Amino acid sequence: MPNNTRLYWLHCLSPTHIGTGRGVGYIDLPVYREKITNWPAFPGSGFKGVWADHYHHQAKIALRDRGKDDKLKAAFGLADDGAGNSSQAGALIPTDARLVCLPVRSFMGTFAWCTSRLALRLLARDLELAGHLDLPQLPAEMPDGETAYVCGDGLSLDKRVYLEDLDFKAIDNVEHVADWAKKIAAWVFPNDPAWQGEFKKRFAVLPDVVFDYLTETATEVVTRVRIDDVTKTVAEGQLWTEEALPAEAILAGLVACDRVYNGKGSITLQTLLDEYATNALTLQIGGKASVGRGRVRCLFTA
Numbered sequence: 001m002p003n004n005t006r007l008y009w010l011h012c013l014s015p016t017h018i019g020t021g022r023g024v025g026y027i028d029l030p031v032y033r034e035k036i037t038n039w040p041a042f043p044g045s046g047f048k049g050v051w052a053d054h055y056h057h058q059a060k061i062a063l064r065d066r067g068k069d070d071k072l073k074a075a076f077g078l079a080d081d082g083a084g085n086s087s088q089a090g091a092l093i094p095t096d097a098r099l100v101c102l103p104v105r106s107f108m109g110t111f112a113w114c115t116s117r118l119a120l121r122l123l124a125r126d127l128e129l130a131g132h133l134d135l136p137q138l139p140a141e142m143p144d145g146e147t148a149y150v151c152g153d154g155l156s157l158d159k160r161v162y163l164e165d166l167d168f169k170a171i172d173n174v175e176h177v178a179d180w181a182k183k184i185a186a187w188v189f190p191n192d193p194a195w196q197g198e199f200k201k202r203f204a205v206l207p208d209v210v211f212d213y214l215t216e217t218a219t220e221v222v223t224r225v226r227i228d229d230v231t232k233t234v235a236e237g238q239l240w241t242e243e244a245l246p247a248e249a250i251l252a253g254l255v256a257c258d259r260v261y262n263g264k265g266s267i268t269l270q271t272l273l274d275e276y277a278t279n280a281l282t283l284q285i286g287g288k289a290s291v292g293r294g295r296v297r298c299l300f301t302a
Helices: 044-058 063-068 070-076 117-129 177-188 193-202 208-217 269-276
Strands: 005-012 092-094 097-105 111-116 147-150 160-163 166-171 203-206 220-227 234-244 250-257 281-284 295-301
Touching (some): 005 117, 005 177, 044 281, 070 269, 111 193, 111 208, 177 193, 177 295, 193 203, 203 208, 250 269
Parallel strands (some): 111 203
Antiparallel strands (some): 220 234
16 A cells, blocks of 8 residues: 555645535634544545646646546546546545644744644554654653643743743653654655754644644634625625635645556556656645635645
């Protein structure tokens, strides 16, 4: 399995709204969340559609003409066109992208890239499935719910870390924390020592229960309106709130390639992964693209 599985990273460059339709709470348009953890996530189906569209645009091939390119057809599949041409599954199979680091406003350092032991444990499991076996061990269990593990003093003031309206006792030099910061920084910011350094000094591991709380309260919620062209006031019924994953959020998922559905010997699992799951991409994912939402960096870790 490791030979045909890769990890993909999504780094939000602007607030990103992956919606689920109308909500039932105070947020009219909430983001997509995992059922079990309730963390914000990106569905694999939505990522695959944007991923495929990027390469169709690059090849100057309309989506309706996907069947004319054997490699694109093998990689991303083909829908039934209703004219007797049957559908075909794509060989590249992305899982949902799970949250790894949530950016949270910090009194020191402007913001912190926050994670938890559970988030790191889930990431480690995915990395092992992708063939990465030389991973750091998880940091030690938190002594209490009022402690944050940090790298250096980039986030701490008098040995305290202040995130939103919460404060924690800052503990530096915890074994394996810096190792995880270094690994993630190298994967998300390859060949960019400056940003790798920024990531490491802003990296914080929080108690699981605190991370869960922040994934529900530290997302971006904005109020939107539509102005009536005549009255120049808010149109009736056109005031709503929408939620977005904040800029700088980092997520990760798996891309598997288990078989090629076309029988042409020149198209193999390896050629598809090398062609479509190697180079860094800049994509627009989710809704609200016309107001600058959803700009995302996508990187692949072989």
